[in-house]
Amino acid sequence: EFEMLQGMAPSQARVVRAEAGGLLLYTPIVGRDDFDVAVSYLFRRLEENSSEENFLHHLFTLRPGTPDFEEQAGCFRAAVAGRWKVGDLPRREVEVPPGGGGRFRNQPDGDPTLPVTRRRLDVLVARAFEPVRTTLTSTIDGIDAEVATARAAQAEWGARRASERCEVLRRVADELVARHDDLLLAMMHEASKTVAEADPEIGEAVDFARWYAERATELERIDGADFTPLGVVAVIPPWNFPVAIPAGGTLAALAAGNAVVFKPAPETPRCAEIVAEACWAAGVPADVLRFVRTPDDEVGRRLVTTVDGVILTGSHETADLFRCWDPNMRLFAEASGKNALVVTAQADLDLAAVDLVRSAFGHQGQKCSAASLGILVGPVATDERFLRQVVDAATSLQVGPTTDPATVFGPLVAPATGKLLDALTVLAPGEEWLLEPRRLDADGRVWTPGIKVGVRAGSQFHRTEYFGPVLGLIAVDTLAEAIEVQNAVDYGLTGGIHSLDPVEVDAWLDAVEVGNAYVNRAITGAVVQRQPFGGWKRSSVGVGAKAGGPDYLLQLGTWAPSTDLSEVDAAELASADDAWWEDHYGIPHDPTGLFCEANVLRYRPLPDLVVRVGSGATTAEVGRVLAASERCGVVPLVSRATVDDDATFAGTLSAHRFGRIRAVGFVSELIRRAAIAAEVDLVDEAVTASGRLELRHHLREQAVSRTLHRFGNLVSAGDD
Numbered sequence: 001e002f003e004m005l006q007g008m009a010p011s012q013a014r015v016v017r018a019e020a021g022g023l024l025l026y027t028p029i030v031g032r033d034d035f036d037v038a039v040s041y042l043f044r045r046l047e048e049n050s051s052e053e054n055f056l057h058h059l060f061t062l063r064p065g066t067p068d069f070e071e072q073a074g075c076f077r078a079a080v081a082g083r084w085k086v087g088d089l090p091r092r093e094v095e096v097p098p099g100g101g102g103r104f105r106n107q108p109d110g111d112p113t114l115p116v117t118r119r120r121l122d123v124l125v126a127r128a129f130e131p132v133r134t135t136l137t138s139t140i141d142g143i144d145a146e147v148a149t150a151r152a153a154q155a156e157w158g159a160r161r162a163s164e165r166c167e168v169l170r171r172v173a174d175e176l177v178a179r180h181d182d183l184l185l186a187m188m189h190e191a192s193k194t195v196a197e198a199d200p201e202i203g204e205a206v207d208f209a210r211w212y213a214e215r216a217t218e219l220e221r222i223d224g225a226d227f228t229p230l231g232v233v234a235v236i237p238p239w240n241f242p243v244a245i246p247a248g249g250t251l252a253a254l255a256a257g258n259a260v261v262f263k264p265a266p267e268t269p270r271c272a273e274i275v276a277e278a279c280w281a282a283g284v285p286a287d288v289l290r291f292v293r294t295p296d297d298e299v300g301r302r303l304v305t306t307v308d309g310v311i312l313t314g315s316h317e318t319a320d321l322f323r324c325w326d327p328n329m330r331l332f333a334e335a336s337g338k339n340a341l342v343v344t345a346q347a348d349l350d351l352a353a354v355d356l357v358r359s360a361f362g363h364q365g366q367k368c369s370a371a372s373l374g375i376l377v378g379p380v381a382t383d384e385r386f387l388r389q390v391v392d393a394a395t396s397l398q399v400g401p402t403t404d405p406a407t408v409f410g411p412l413v414a415p416a417t418g419k420l421l422d423a424l425t426v427l428a429p430g431e432e433w434l435l436e437p438r439r440l441d442a443d444g445r446v447w448t449p450g451i452k453v454g455v456r457a458g459s460q461f462h463r464t465e466y467f468g469p470v471l472g473l474i475a476v477d478t479l480a481e482a483i484e485v486q487n488a489v490d491y492g493l494t495g496g497i498h499s500l501d502p503v504e505v506d507a508w509l510d511a512v513e514v515g516n517a518y519v520n521r522a523i524t525g526a527v528v529q530r531q532p533f534g535g536w537k538r539s540s541v542g543v544g545a546k547a548g549g550p551d552y553l554l555q556l557g558t559w560a561p562s563t564d565l566s567e568v569d570a571a572e573l574a575s576a577d578d579a580w581w582e583d584h585y586g587i588p589h590d591p592t593g594l595f596c597e598a599n600v601l602r603y604r605p606l607p608d609l610v611v612r613v614g615s616g617a618t619t620a621e622v623g624r625v626l627a628a629s630e631r632c633g634v635v636p637l638v639s640r641a642t643v644d645d646d647a648t649f650a651g652t653l654s655a656h657r658f659g660r661i662r663a664v665g666f667v668s669e670l671i672r673r674a675a676i677a678a679e680v681d682l683v684d685e686a687v688t689a690s691g692r693l694e695l696r697h698h699l700r701e702q703a704v705s706r707t708l709h710r711f712g713n714l715v716s717a718g719d720d
Helices: 010-020 036-050 055-059 067-081 115-125 140-159 162-178 180-190 195-220 244-255 269-282 298-306 316-325 349-365 378-382 384-395 418-425 479-487 502-511 570-585 619-631 646-656 669-678 691-698
Strands: 003-005 024-026 225-229 232-236 259-262 289-291 309-313 331-334 339-343 371-377 432-435 450-453 470-476 494-498 516-519 557-561 597-605 609-613 637-640 660-664 681-683 699-707
Touching: 003 010, 036 055, 055 067, 115 180, 140 225, 140 232, 140 259, 140 289, 140 298, 162 180, 162 195, 162 244, 162 269, 180 195, 180 269, 195 244, 232 244, 232 298, 244 259, 244 269, 244 309, 259 269, 269 289, 298 316, 309 316, 316 331, 316 669, 339 349, 339 479, 349 371, 349 384, 349 470, 349 494, 371 378, 371 479, 378 470, 384 432, 384 450, 418 470, 470 479, 479 502, 494 502, 502 516, 570 619, 570 691, 609 619, 619 660, 619 691, 646 669, 660 669, 660 691, 669 681, 691 699
Parallel strands: 003 024, 232 259, 232 309, 259 289, 309 331, 339 371, 339 494, 371 470, 450 470, 494 516, 516 699, 609 637, 609 660, 660 681
Antiparallel strands: 225 557, 432 450, 597 699
16 A cells, blocks of 8 residues: 655656556644644654755755856766666665675575565465474483583584684574574464564574674683683573574574583473574584473483583572572673663654654563563653553554464463562552553453553562563653663663653763663664674673674683793783774774664673682783783772681672672682672683683673664664
């Protein structure tokens, strides 16, 4: 169907109607009480007509023979000459990502407007779903055999050149593309994902394969250090992203030369199995990648405590449990989130309402990145039109089965129980339902969205992750108070702000404690390379390298100095650190360079770093670590085992919650367990001369994504 604005270009409208067999004419209408909405609409039209590239901008001053006239005449002639060169296919279908050579392009999403896509979906939803084929491994002996098989095969895989492994990963990307429909069907049935949520996830899995294929060769090019893969890595993904997250962890570990034992989430085994099948078909040896289904009991415990590293995406409680079993575990975990979107009075409230609902209720709120809090500043909290828009947007989400492509809001993956059921049915003191959720089935899986107002700062709803379709709104007086409320939670995964005031945005970006920050857009939907994903505080366990970012592979092995630090001149080390700071760690990175969206990866100095000097540490190692801290602008607390014994030092760690220990020399199990209990990350990687390796231990990554347009009109990106 074609649409045109009533009164604009009537002669062209008649041609379109005649050629297309019909034309919908529309005109904006607004109620008298909401006339302020028309102001923004009219202003957008004014911006369009007055822009330099718009013909109307020049129309009233055009005179034959003037430079303006010749310029516009040239534009017209060029348009006529190139009229047959204009493509009639969507750009996402035309722009096929190139492969190899250090170039990376994201996989385009599917286009549901194409007839061929709709026909494929019609065929797909009618297909019978085939469940998982791999049987359960239910004994400890069975797990031991799987790990032993992977360990025996890892030596040959790890000995291959990184470029060889990368070629295999590129073929994995192709195999995932070929299995698109199988993956889509599996996600609809097992993960309760709508088509709109599942399709981009397949593209993300493809992106991980190609991205890590481009990054792996760096492991062989680090000056001053040699890399050795960890060995066997267990990949333990969640059910809510059953394709992209397991693909990302598995492919990263393989790219770094490790063997993998891939344990799928119990709810989504077939989704994961298809990913494994794509890897095997692409040339990953079956003994290098073991696909193992186990129950979450002592058999599962045996797996995570016998491998050399664990990549986990799950709750913080699961990460704590794993480290309780083995405090020496090499655990890389992306954990929970309690995420908020701040809306100030300087926001475009129409856009803020849409993004708040999208952030809260995508995949029924079952995302660790979802916005479960809206923090409304000043008059926004009582703005009846804004609140009405939020309710209208939420109630317009079409509820239905995920096998229907029109469904926007599907069932939960399992019946709501426990804290989620409480959040959907119980109001705390001061809370009211702005939109009361309704259960639509007997099992408790199908709900409508719920929105609470009157949520109080410090309340249970403020601090608890519920992982479901319920949004709480908190009213505050100032932006400073909003930031305080946003940072008061234990998690620091994603967060956003809607404001058109650059001063407000800059203040928020300087203070917000999240790994992924979003400005004037939704706070979910991170894309590989554009917005590397990973959080701060309780949302991350390990060194905090972001999935889909430039540093992720560096952690999936051990580094040994290739030169004796005592023989390296301090000035030489400082020069190398300066180079890495000026070219990498000290500057913002936006490799995609999109004109409509800024996606900046930046490194922030750690606010709380403790350098623990244990027995066996050399003077050169300690000096090298402290020099790296200074280069990063970090002033660490230095604790020496010769002054503070392990018990004394362990007793101080509760004061450094969410901080980091950079350990040099021996680290006792007492300190490891104390750090886990105090929620302090501990880094005990070997000290090397490499600025690429050492500086990152004194910094934390933050991805900032900022929309650079309003309704297609570009705005300034600021200094980021």
